[in-house]
Amino acid sequence: MARQRFPQSVYSHGTEPDARFTLANERTFLAWIRTGLALLAGGVALEALGLGLHPAFQLSASLMLMITGIVSALQAWLGWSRYERALRENTPLPNAPLALPVAIAVGLTGVLVVLGVLFK
Template sequence: MSRFPRALYSRGEEPDPRFTLANERTFLAWIRTALALLAGGVALEVLGLDLHPQLRLSASLVLIVAGLLTPALAWIGWFRTEAAMRAGTPLPASPLGPALAIAVTAAGILVTLAVLLK
């Protein structure tokens, strides 16, 4: 039976299953985070809160874009981590933490300004 992605599983040695499963749980946690970002961005705009409209829309778009990019970055992170474990090399750093910190901070600043300027 072939495993996906074949390019990953065809090289290196099989790591301890606990580490592979932990890597998968981390990937799924990032997917949940992406869903929360999407829901927050949609809710912020759809609820039509009495906030400065352009700033509210900007904050919504920041959250939605972050929610759209997170699964792709999570997949790349999962792949790179799994490849490192199979090769016995140090685990790579994830770009997701800093990227999401910047996006959520930007959205928070925009919402704060939208509240203050309504």
């Protein structure tokens, strides 16, 4: 009897793609996870180290980084499952819906840190 693979929403469709594409998709998943971990660590460090920024801007930037880290982990899972399913069904790869919000959030965090320095 064949073992069931998780998640069924991915593996119950199409045929097994070339292993190279599946492994590339997993590397992309891991890159999003590493990005999320770095954002979370940056948010914690910004708040914990007390860099002498204006307190409101420091807290806002820290929270933005931590929330963006969580969103990056969500993008990792959503992206992996959507790409894997597209590979299995031999259809065009979908876009990364949370990539733009993550990029915007990182940019806004930079603005908050600059403002925190200017208004300390």
